[in-house]
Amino acid sequence: xxxxxxxxxxxxxxxxxxxxxxxxxxxxxxxxxxxxxxxxxxxxxxxxxxxxxxxxxxxxxxxxxxxxxxxxxxxxxxxxxxxxxxxxxxxxxxxxxxxxxxxxxxxxxxxxxxxxxxxxxxxxxxxxxxxxxxxxxxxxxxxxxxxxxxxxxxxxxxxxxxxxxxxxxxxxxxxxxxxxxxxxxxxxxxxxxxxxxxxxxxxxxxxxxxxxxxxxxxxxxxxxxxxxxxxxxxxxxxxxxxxxxxxxxxxxxxxxxxxxxxxxxxxxxxxxxxxxxxxxxxxxxxxxxxxxxxxxxxxxxxxxxxxxxxxxxxxxxxxxxxxxxxxxxxxxxxxxxxxxxxxxxxxxxxxxxxxxxxxxxxxxxxxxxxxxxxxxxxxxxxxxxxxxxxxxxxxx
Amino acid sequence: xxxxxxxxxxxxxxxxxxxxxxxxxxxxxxxxxxxxxxxxxxxxxxxxxxxxxxxxxxxxxxxxxxxxxxxxxxxxxxxxxxxxxxxxxxxxxxxxxxxxxxxxxxxxxxxxxxxxxxxxxxxxxxxxxxxxxxxxxxxxxxxxxxxxxxxxxxxxxxxxxxxxxxxxxxxxxxxxxxxxxxxxxxxxxxxxxxxxxxxxxxxxxxxxxxxxxxxxxxxxxxxxxxxxxxxxxxxxxxxxxxxxxxxxxxxxxxxxxxxxxxxxxxxxxxxxxxxxxxxxxxxxxxxxxxxx
Numbered sequence: 022x023x024x025x026x027x028x029x030x031x032x033x034x035x036x037x038x039x040x041x042x043x044x045x046x047x048x049x050x051x052x053x054x055x056x057x058x059x060x061x062x063x064x065x066x067x068x069x070x071x072x073x074x075x076x077x078x079x080x081x082x083x084x085x086x087x088x089x090x091x092x093x094x095x096x097x098x099x100x101x102x103x104x105x106x107x108x109x110x111x112x113x114x115x116x117x118x119x120x121x122x123x124x125x126x127x128x129x130x131x132x133x134x135x136x137x138x139x140x141x142x143x144x145x146x147x148x149x150x151x152x153x154x155x156x157x158x159x160x161x162x163x164x165x166x167x168x169x170x171x172x173x174x175x176x177x178x179x180x181x182x183x184x185x186x187x188x189x190x191x192x193x194x195x196x197x198x199x200x201x202x203x204x205x206x207x208x209x210x211x212x213x214x215x216x217x218x219x220x221x222x223x224x225x226x227x228x229x230x231x232x233x234x235x236x237x238x239x240x241x242x243x244x245x246x247x248x249x250x251x252x253x254x255x256x257x258x259x260x261x262x263x264x265x266x267x268x269x270x271x272x273x274x275x276x277x278x279x280x281x282x283x284x285x286x287x288x289x290x291x292x293x294x295x296x297x298x299x300x301x302x303x304x305x306x307x308x309x310x311x312x313x314x315x316x317x318x319x320x321x322x323x324x325x326x327x328x329x330x331x332x333x334x335x336x337x338x339x340x341x342x343x344x345x346x347x348x349x350x351x352x353x354x355x356x357x358x359x360x361x362x363x364x365x366x367x368x369x370x371x372x373x374x375x376x377x378x379x380x381x382x383x384x385x386x387x388x389x390x391x392x393x394x395x396x397x398x399x400x401x402x403x404x405x406x407x408x409x410x411x412x413x414x415x416x417x
Numbered sequence: 418x419x420x421x422x423x424x425x426x427x428x429x430x431x432x433x434x435x436x437x438x439x440x441x442x443x444x445x446x447x448x449x450x451x452x453x454x455x456x457x458x459x460x461x462x463x464x465x466x467x468x469x470x471x472x473x474x475x476x477x478x479x480x481x482x483x484x485x486x487x488x489x490x491x492x493x494x495x496x497x498x499x500x501x502x503x504x505x506x507x508x509x510x511x512x513x514x515x516x517x518x519x520x521x522x523x524x525x526x527x528x529x530x531x532x533x534x535x536x537x538x539x540x541x542x543x544x545x546x547x548x549x550x551x552x553x554x555x556x557x558x559x560x561x562x563x564x565x566x567x568x569x570x571x572x573x574x575x576x577x578x579x580x581x582x583x584x585x586x587x588x589x590x591x592x593x594x595x596x597x598x599x600x601x602x603x604x605x606x607x608x609x610x611x612x613x614x615x616x617x618x619x620x621x622x623x624x625x626x627x628x629x630x631x632x633x634x635x636x637x638x639x640x641x642x643x644x645x646x647x648x649x650x651x652x653x654x655x656x657x658x659x660x661x662x663x664x665x666x667x668x669x670x671x672x673x674x675x676x677x678x679x680x681x682x683x684x685x686x687x688x689x690x691x692x693x694x695x696x697x698x699x700x701x702x703x704x705x706x707x708x709x
Binding site: 144252293294295298403404 | 515516517518520522526555556559569570572574575599624627629631634653654657659662663664665676692693694695696
């Protein structure tokens, strides 16, 4: 689960971080009102989308060359830019071609920047603990810094029970080169980042950049937060804030049926039980020269309704030229899944070739059901045969 | 021989709901010594032939349980694991999917204070020593006693691997599903150590996925410490970065965790890498032939 920048900042502020003054605008008029409220001082208009790369993004077809983050000093420009942002879709390197709709703009008082830092907390999987990362190289792609000069990133493991300790934050502040009054201010932001991570089950809690202004103010200028979906049961207040408008509609629809689905760009729809086998199926399709249209894990106990819904989602993609079902029946018996496939096949009305590979519990009964059904279903016994057949069918 | 579980393992099930009870029955039918279930408030009663206990401590004292199979739902799973560890259970197999990752971070630190206790999972199919003991949700009949050790992050892909091995006449010493979460209780290296030391294991098959760097670390360990033939497969070669492929751990993030990186590391450690999931068992055969 992701939050927008303004929501992440609200949480950080609640935990004691200093953030720039900002007002959320849902319309050009509201953006203008926000500008006036700040007394006509320069502002930054920030499109609120989950995708990264906003600043370098574009609004194709708008006739304007602004990106998703726009510094403005003139009153007239505020409503003009806000209109572009709210009326056109924002395309960034992370959104892909269709871009995303912008529903809200953060109108933020522009801050002069003397120095930028990076601050972020993630889980260190190898150690099994959260780690607070900080760098005096802020405002840039931290992954690039990590790859090229890892020594420029300071890392502090944080106890999930105790949280970030004062001495840890103090040491980081000194090692990052903060001085005087900036030290306690920077520590406050570090504690806020850590508390957000630990108290809200975040998977990423990030301030980038953290800035020092020419007057010595320390501010969380931009923020990002993503959360552990598995922990949302204990954070209903966060779940309520989720903005689903940027999610793929097919992925949302699948999630509602208990299916794990990820849209890809190929031509072969896949329906598999189990995440590892689903990935393996995508891989072997590619190995034999095809391209998977999706990842789809129906889980351990797929029933007729789930299979039907899965087929509908797959066939709703106009790029899909053939479908492969790959099931290893364990607890889910092959004859049960064969019946579900047949019922779904009839209900959905297949217009593209369907290849089915069943293995596991009651496989003979399952295969017989498919063979005796009289429907045009191509069967296969091994994964290699199934992949070759579906790749050929998609190209035919 | 085998690792971690055998015919003497005495197992209880934590979470005797519909699913936990269903799988307890299947494990018992396979031959596992299922000595009871935990169902707070129902201690002293019997469900489907399983004596129920209020606490794990009670099951350890009264039924001599030494191993636990956990089906407790996500919100209570971490607590269930810690209860088992506190009661002196030596092996905890957590099947539960969807445990919050910070809960597991805390569990891991708690278990560090219990050196005689091992956790497998969560979000895993379980562990099986064919012909002796099945703890988990895998179909028992596809397995066959033998001497290939299997380590896997996934469920059905493991069944695929086991089925291929069995079909080619290669039995398994023990198959461990370590699970698809970011913080597993037992990792690839833990299993490699055990299989390397097990006289009943002659070859090892390791099935990995995208996400994290555990396979890279396992590859380095194999290069240094494993003399037995090792074959491997990495699922997710076609997965795009930033998208979580079902398992909470299966995500390529921060420029690490890609299949290409993992396969390169495995090959550098002289591990036989299967190009596709259709040739998992064949890769084991090649790995064995190469060592001869």
